[in-house]
Amino acid sequence: PAQTEEFEAIIARNDRIEPRDWMPAAYRKTLIRQIAQHAHSEIIGMQPEGAWITRAPSLRRKAILLAKVQDEAGHGLYLYSATETLGTSRDDLTRMLIMGRQKYSSIFNYPTPSYADVGTIGWLVDGAAICNQVPLCRTSYGPYGRAMIRICKEESFHQRQGYELLATMMRGTAEQQAMVQESVNRFWWPALMMFGPPDGDSPNTAQSMAWGIKRDTNDALRQKFVDMSVPQAEALGVTFPDPDLRWNADRDHYDFGEPDWEEFWSVVKGNGPCNQQRIEHRKRAYDDGAWVREAATAHAAKVRERAG
C-alpha cells in the first residue's frame, strides 16, 4: 500500500522516519528492542565503574568518574525517551530488564576489580561502543539518530579521559603499570565480543541493514576497532593478549585471533561473572525507590486537584 511505499522511499533516500510517520510493525518492534537494549546498557553500565566512585584515588579522578557515570544515566534517559516515541514507557522497559526479558551489553557482566578498569572501560569499552554507535547517528529513526549524535559526542570525551587515565598510570609506579596491563588483558577479548557474533552467526543483521537501523556488519566494525586500538596500545606501552595479532600488509589491516564465542554465548545466556549481581542491583534500586515514585505521583495528583 501507499504507506509501505512512503516508508520505503524515506529509507531509500536515507532520510529519517519520525514518530508521526507510519512504520511497519516489525520495524517498530526491532527498534524498540534495539534502543531499549542500548538504554539498559547505559544504565547497567553505570555499575562497574560506579563502584569506584567512592574509591577514586584523587579528587580530580573522582569528579571525572562521577560526571561520567552521571552522563551514562543521561544517555539512558535520552534513549528511554526515544523508545517512548515508539509507544513504550520507561517503567515497562525497566521491568522487562529486571525480569531478564530484555538484554543489555554483555560487557557489563565482567567485573572491575581494579581502578585501572575505569581507564580500560573508557578506552576499550567506550571505544568499541563508539565504533558501534557512530554509524547509528545516521540511523533511519529520527529520535534514535539524534540521541546517538549527542551520546557519541560524550562517549568520545569519555574515551579520551579513559585513555588519559591509563597514560598517567603508565607514567607512574611499576605497580600501576602492572595494574594497567592486567586490566587490559582482562578486557581485550570481551571488548572484541562487543561487536556481536561473527557475521555468519548474526541472522538479524541483513534486515536491520535494509531498514537503515544498522549500517555496518559486526566483523567490519570489529576489524575497524582492532586497527584503531593497536597503535593506541603501542603508544600507551601495553600489549593485547593475542598471539595472532599482527599487521597484514596485504589486507592493510591487522590480523587477530578468534574470540572465545563459547564464553560469549555463555555470558549472553546469563552465566557471566556478574549477570545476577547487575540485575539484582538494578532491581533493588527500582524496588527501594518505588515509594518515592509513588509519593511523587500522589503529590502531583494532589497539586492538580487543589488547583481545581
Add this chain to the structure above:
Amino acid sequence: PAQTEEFEAIIARNDRIEPRDWMPAAYRKTLIRQIAQHAHSEIIGMQPEGAWITRAPSLRRKAILLAKVQDEAGHGLYLYSATETLGTSRDDLTRMLIMGRQKYSSIFNYPTPSYADVGTIGWLVDGAAICNQVPLCRTSYGPYGRAMIRICKEESFHQRQGYELLATMMRGTAEQQAMVQESVNRFWWPALMMFGPPDGDSPNTAQSMAWGIKRDTNDALRQKFVDMSVPQAEALGVTFPDPDLRWNADRDHYDFGEPDWEEFWSVVKGNGPCNQQRIEHRKRAYDDGAWVREAATAHAAKVRERAG
C-alpha cells in the same frame, strides 16, 4: 497478709524468691524493669564493639572479639529468659526497647572510633559493669541472681582480655600507645557515670536495697571502681583525665572529680552521640528479621499439624 509476711521473711533471711513464689506487684515491676534494662544493655552493647569485628587487626583478636560479642548475645538471652519467669516475653521487651520505652546503659551511646576502644570497653566498661553486677549475684530474685553468676564469670574474662589488648598495644608503637590514651580519655568519665547519679539523686535506691534487688549504693560502687582502676592504669602506663584524682590516706580511698551530670542526663534523655543510631540498628535488625521469625513459627505449626 500471710503472703506478704512470707515474702518479707525470705528477703530478711537473704534467701531467694522463686518464680512460683508470691511477690508484691511493685517488686515484680521493678525487677522486670531492671532485668529488661540489663538485657537490653547486653544486646545494644553488641554494637559498639561489634562494629570492629570486620576490622580486627589480627585473626586472634578477631576470634576473641567475635566470641565476646557472641557472649553478650548469650547474656541477653539468659536475662530475657529471667524476665519471662516474671510473665513477660522477649518480643514485648524488644518492642519496648525499639520504641524507646525502656532504657539500656547509657555507656553504649558513646562511639567507638578506634580499635583501642575495644580494649577500653573491656577494661573500664566491663570493669564497671562487674562492680555493679557482682552484688547482684546475691540479688533476691532467684533466676536473676543465677543468670548474674554466669554473666559475671564471663564478664571478668572479657575484662582481662580487654586489659590484655591495651597492655599489648602499650608495648607497641608510639601511635598505638597514643590510641590507647586517647580512648581512655574518652571513656573514663562515661565509665564513672555507669554507676548512676549520686546517691542523693537516686530515689529508687532505698526501696531496691530493701527488697534485696540492689545491694550497694551508686557512690559506694563508684568509689570501689576508682580504687580498683587507678593502680591498673599505672601498670598500663595510661592516665585518667581527672586533675582531682589523688590518693587520700585519711579516707584510704582515691579522691576524684565530679562527672558532668548534665551530660549524663542529656545522654539518658536520648541526646548522646549514638542514641538514635543504636536504636535504629536494633529496629532494623528486628524488622528485617520479621519474615524469618514468621517463617519459623509457620513451619513449626505445619510440623505440628502434620504430626496430627
Add this chain to the structure above:
Amino acid sequence: PSALAAYCLMLGDDALVLSHRLSQWCSNAPDLEIDIALANIALDLLGQARLLLARAAAADPSVRPALPAGSPVPDEDALAFFRDGHQFRNVRLVEQSSGDFAATIVRLMFFSCWRLALLQRLVDSRDPVLAAIAAKGVKEVAYHRDFAGRWFVTLADGTEESRRRIVGAIELIRPQLAELFTDHPVEAAAVANGFGIAPSSTAAEVDTVVDQLFTAATLQRPQEPISTPEATPSGRDGQHTEALGPMLTEMQSVARAHPTGSW
C-alpha cells in the same frame, strides 16, 4: 595550623564528606532524574571541597600530611586521602550513612539552608580566595536547597508512607543539628580576623527558612534544638561518630595503597 587553614578545612571537609555520601546514591536512586540530580550536587560539593582544601594548604603548608619523598600527590589529595579520621573537621551531620531517600533529603535540606546562609555572608570575606569560592558556591547551594526543599514538600505531601518516612528522618536528624550553630574557637578567630563567619549568626535566618519549608510541608516542626549548646566535643574538634572511619577507609583505600602513584 593557621586559623585560615583550619577554617578552610572545616568548610572543605563538610563539602567533601557530604559529597561522598551523596555520591553513594549513584546508580541507586529512585529514578534517573534523581540519580542525575544527586550526582550533580555531589559534584558541586566536591568542587567546593577541592578549592577549600587547596586554599587550606596554601594558607598553611603545615596542614599537608607527610608523604613519601617524590610523591606527586597534590595538596587537595594529600588532605583528602592521607589524613586520619581525627584530623577531619567536618560537622558530624554529614558523615552518617545517607539512609533512605527521605533521610537524604532532610539532611540535604538542613545542610543547604545552613551552608547557603554561611556562603552568602562569606562572599564578603577579607580572604579573596574564600570570597570567590563562596560566590561560586552560593549559586550551587541555592539549587541544592531548592531541590531538597521541593522533595521535602513532595514526600511530606505524597503518600502515608512517604510522610511517615519524612517524619522519621526529621526525628533522626534532630540531635545532630545543634553542632551546626555552635561557634568553634577557630570560627571565632575567623570572625575576629574578618575572613570567616560565626555559624551562630546564621541561626535566625536558617530557622526562618526551615520554618517556611515545614509550613509548606504542613509538618509540625519538632521542638527546636538549633539553639541548644553542644556539651561534648564536636566534629570540628576531630571527634567523630562511628560512621566516619569506615567511610574514610573506603575512600582512601586506593590512594593509600599507592602513596607515590600518579593518577
Add this chain to the structure above:
Amino acid sequence: PSALAAYCLMLGDDALVLSHRLSQWCSNAPDLEIDIALANIALDLLGQARLLLARAAAADPSVRPALPAGSPVPDEDALAFFRDGHQFRNVRLVEQSSGDFAATIVRLMFFSCWRLALLQRLVDSRDPVLAAIAAKGVKEVAYHRDFAGRWFVTLADGTEESRRRIVGAIELIRPQLAELFTDHPVEAAAVANGFGIAPSSTAAEVDTVVDQLFTAATLQRPQEPISTPEATPSGRDGQHTEALGPMLTEMQSVARAHPTGSW
C-alpha cells in the same frame, strides 16, 4: 609457591572469607539464637583459616608477604591482612555479600555440603597437619551443614515469602557453584602428591546430599550446574568478583595502618 602451601591457601582463604561474611551478621540476625549460631560458625571457620594459613606459611615461607623489618606480625596475619585481592585463592562463592538470611542459608548449605565432603576425605592426607585440621573441621562443618539444612527446610516450608526468598537465593547462587567442583592444577598436584583432594571427586556425593535437602524442602532442584566446566579463570587463580576488594579493604584497614603494630 609449593603445591602444599598453595593448596592450604585455597582451603584457608575459603574459610577466612566466608567467616568474614558470616561475622557481618553479628548483632544483625533475625533473633538472638541465630545471631549466636552464625557467630559460632564464623568462629569455627576462622579457626580453620588460622590453622591453614599458618600451615601454608610453614610449608613455604615464600608465600608470606614482605613486611617492614621488625614487624611482629605472625604468619597467619601477614597472609590475611597483607595480601592483595589477586593473591587470595578462595572460590568466588564465599566472597559475595551475605544478602538476606535466605541467601546466607543457601550459600552456607552448599558450602558446608561441599567442604564436609572435602574434609572427610582430607583426614587421610599424607600431610599430618592437614589431616589433623580436617579431622577437627569435619565435626564443625557437619554442624554447619545441619544448621543450614534445618533452616533451608524451615524457610522453604514456612511462609509464602520465605519460600519465595529461598527460591530466589537458589537462583542467584546457581552460577557460582560450578567453580566448587572444577579441579585446579594446584588441586591436581595436591592429589598427585597424596596430600589433597580433587573437588570434582566430591561432586556425586554432594549432589546426593543436596538432592535430599531439596526433597525435604519440597523444592525443585534447578537444572544442575554442578558438573558444568568453568570457562573463565577462577577465584583459585586470583580472579575475583567486585565484592572481594571492598571486603578486604575493610578487613585489612587497621592492620595495614599499623604494619609494625602489636595486637
